Amino acid sequence: MIPVPERTVLLLRPLRDARAPLLIALVGLLAVQAAVPAAAALTTAALIARVQGHPGSDMFAAALGPLAVFGLVLLVGHVIEALTAPFEQLAHARIDGAHRTRLLRLTARVPTIEALETPRVQRLIRQARAEPANWTERTPADGALGLLRRATGLFGVAASCSVLAQYAWWAVPVLLLPAALNQYLRSRQAVVFTDLWRRGIDHGRHAEVWQNALTTVGPAMEIRVFGLGRWLTDRVQQYLQQMFAPVWSASRRMLVNEWNQFLLVGLPLAAVYLAVAHDAAHGRVTVAVLTAVLTASWSLLLAFGYSEDVRNIRAAGEGTRAYQELREALGPAEHAEPTAAVRFTEPPLVAFENVSFGYPGTGRTVLNGLDLEIRPGELLAVVGLNGAGKSTLIKLLSGLYRPTGGRITADGTDLADIGTAAWREHVSVVFQDFVKYQLSAADNVALGHATVPVDQAALATAARDSGFDAVLERLPDGWRTPLARTRTGGVDLSGGQWQQAVLARALYAVHTGAGLLVLDEPTAHLDVRTEFEVFERLARHRGRAGVVLISHRLSTVRQADRIVLLDGGRITESGTHDELMAREGKYADLFAIQAERFRLGYDDRTDERELP
Ligand SMILES: Nc1ncnc2c1ncn2[C@@H]1O[C@H](COP(=O)(O)OP(=O)(O)OP(=O)(O)O)[C@@H](O)[C@H]1O
Numbered sequence: 001m002i003p004v005p006e007r008t009v010l011l012l013r014p015l016r017d018a019r020a021p022l023l024i025a026l027v028g029l030l031a032v033q034a035a036v037p038a039a040a041a042l043t044t045a046a047l048i049a050r051v052q053g054h055p056g057s058d059m060f061a062a063a064l065g066p067l068a069v070f071g072l073v074l075l076v077g078h079v080i081e082a083l084t085a086p087f088e089q090l091a092h093a094r095i096d097g098a099h100r101t102r103l104l105r106l107t108a109r110v111p112t113i114e115a116l117e118t119p120r121v122q123r124l125i126r127q128a129r130a131e132p133a134n135w136t137e138r139t140p141a142d143g144a145l146g147l148l149r150r151a152t153g154l155f156g157v158a159a160s161c162s163v164l165a166q167y168a169w170w171a172v173p174v175l176l177l178p179a180a181l182n183q184y185l186r187s188r189q190a191v192v193f194t195d196l197w198r199r200g201i202d203h204g205r206h207a208e209v210w211q212n213a214l215t216t217v218g219p220a221m222e223i224r225v226f227g228l229g230r231w232l233t234d235r236v237q238q239y240l241q242q243m244f245a246p247v248w249s250a251s252r253r254m255l256v257n258e259w260n261q262f263l264l265v266g267l268p269l270a271a272v273y274l275a276v277a278h279d280a281a282h283g284r285v286t287v288a289v290l291t292a293v294l295t296a297s298w299s300l301l302l303a304f305g306y307s308e309d310v311r312n313i314r315a316a317g318e319g320t321r322a323y324q325e326l327r328e329a330l331g332p333a334e335h336a337e338p339t340a341a342v343r344f345t346e347p348p349l350v351a352f353e354n355v356s357f358g359y360p361g362t363g364r365t366v367l368n369g370l371d372l373e374i375r376p377g378e379l380l381a382v383v384g385l386n387g388a389g390k391s392t393l394i395k396l397l398s399g400l401y402r403p404t405g406g407r408i409t410a411d412g413t414d415l416a417d418i419g420t421a422a423w424r425e426h427v428s429v430v431f432q433d434f435v436k437y438q439l440s441a442a443d444n445v446a447l448g449h450a451t452v453p454v455d456q457a458a459l460a461t462a463a464r465d466s467g468f469d470a471v472l473e474r475l476p477d478g479w480r481t482p483l484a485r486t487r488t489g490g491v492d493l494s495g496g497q498w499q500q501a502v503l504a505r506a507l508y509a510v511h512t513g514a515g516l517l518v519l520d521e522p523t524a525h526l527d528v529r530t531e532f533e534v535f536e537r538l539a540r541h542r543g544r545a546g547v548v549l550i551s552h553r554l555s556t557v558r559q560a561d562r563i564v565l566l567d568g569g570r571i572t573e574s575g576t577h578d579e580l581m582a583r584e585g586k587y588a589d590l591f592a593i594q595a596e597r598f599r600l601g602y603d604d605r606t607d608e609r610e611l612p
Pocket residue numbers: 117359362366384385386387388389390391392393
């Protein structure tokens with residue numbers, strides 16, 4: 001068997017996604033298309049020979065046959081060209097569509113976010129995304145179909161060579177060798193371009209971030225208020241300039257090479273033309289042969305030398321290779337799958353056992369030998385200063401990161417053994433910077449448990465328990481209203497209303513089976529009284545689920561069954577509000593400071609003492 005280079009396999013593999021019937025049809029069409037120039041050369045020669053051989057009145061009758069064949073060749077060429085375009089477009093769409101879907105699945109199946117946060121993985125995703133943002137990028141379909149066209153083009157090359165060889169065998173190597181060298185040089189140029197593109201990707205990503213900021217609704221307000229429009233536009237231009245300047249100067253250098261390459265193939269072509277013209281002038285070959293040689297030589301060079309496919313093939317390989325590297329960087333698929341599908345019928349006892357954690361690449365330990373129990377049905381509050389690691393603790397609890405030391409267990413089973421998907425069925429989390437999905441109110445809430453069919457009764461209960469029903473009443477189309485003004489019939493919610501929507505989402509998860517509700521400052525947009533009420537409602541309607549709450553408002557936190565203080569990477573104080581106050585430790589200090597601020601009216605306008 002002929003060994004196929006790995007690069008070629010990599011480029012050809014995406015063709016599978018075009019599916020066999022389409023692929024077979026395309027190969028057939030391309031092969032016939034490739035042979036058309038040689039067939040046209042032969043029929044032209046036959047036509048001329050006939051015309052020359054029958055001077056006078058029977059010339060037309062004699063030429064009719066070859067003329068009809070010539071017309072047929074042209075017709076076939078035309079029809080095939082017209083058919084090839086939609087077939088290629090369909091293959092293109094299938095191949096790139098399948099590639100992008102695979103990339104999405106690959107990134108979505110990674111249970112933790114450590115790897116996704118690294119610049120290398122972000123760069124690989126950008127490379128593999130197959131959404132060309134400039135003329136240097138190519139998609140897997142560009143490469144695979146380019147290679148297919150080159151391969152089927154070889155039929156045409158062979159046909160043209162055999163026409164040429166009938167005149168003089170030496171014309172074949174004289175044209176073919178410089179054409180092959182030319183192709184090699186073009187391929188090298190393409191490598192230079194691809195390399196420059198890869199090096200500019202980081203600048204491109206920066207430009208993209210600012211471009212998105214300028215054109216999307218979210219940041220629009222701040223950009224206008226701070227007058228950032230001009231500044232951001234300049235930044236985008238700067239980054240694009242940094243990305244493209246090396247490519248432009250390489251393009252200029254390559255213009256000079258273009259001239260050299262023209263000479264490389266042009267001179268041998270001129271030599272063949274001169275030789276055959278000389279022979280024709282001296283009667284050694286007929287005009288028919290002269291025409292056939294001229295046409296076949298030109299089509300040979302077209303099939304072999306000047307094609308965009310060379311660059312397509314080179315550049316597309318980058319995206320496919322980036323995808324492979326990404327797969328390795330993100331780990332094998334089985335890592336994402338639950339190893340033991342543990343299902344909890346009752347809320348489990350969750351335990352952090354001597355857990356340590358530092359974010360990858362930072363060298364800083366955020367959690368350091370942390371021990372903590374989250375008891376079934378318990379309402380636990382975690383407090384601590386900014387940067388103490390409260391959100392980090394939540395991220396570990398929800399399986400977004402794995403501890404670098406120690407372990408987290410649920411009823412004694414390590415979360416790593418439970419499997420992230422199974423564990424997440426059990427936990428409902430509201431993050432500080434939750435996502436405002438541009439979906440209907442119903443979808444925004446039902447996303448709390450997206451893996452099961454929407455439960456209308458649970459939706460209604462969640463809305464009632466979270467206070468979101470008051471917001472719903474004012475929505476023009478109730479549950480069906482899109483929560484984004486940019487969508488038809490959509491509305492924007494205020495910060496506090498959004499928080500009620502996400503609390504409803506969390507409660508929906510609890511009502512549909514989650515046993516642990518984790519809230520990372522879910523009520524920061526609410527005033528003290530509303531936050532207190534919401535929290536009180538949550539506590540009342542949480543059923544048998546445990547709740548872990550992070551809040552900087554100690555007036556809210558005091559309702560918790562137990563409060564723990566996170567300091568220096570571990571739990572330093574634990575107890576009820578009264579116990580911690582009696583202890584006169586750091587919690588008591590923090591509480592005293594907040595109470596004083598409330599009393600003096602520096603913070604929220606509601607007086608702390610108003611609260612029950
Ligand atoms: N993705 C990350 N990569 C690297 N370091 C991080 C990351 N997220 C947080 N950190 C760092 O980890 C430390 C703990 O952050 P964390 O957000 O857990 O604190 P926190 O107690 O929730 O703070 P806050 O009360 O301000 O929300 C901080 O020093 C922060 O800079």
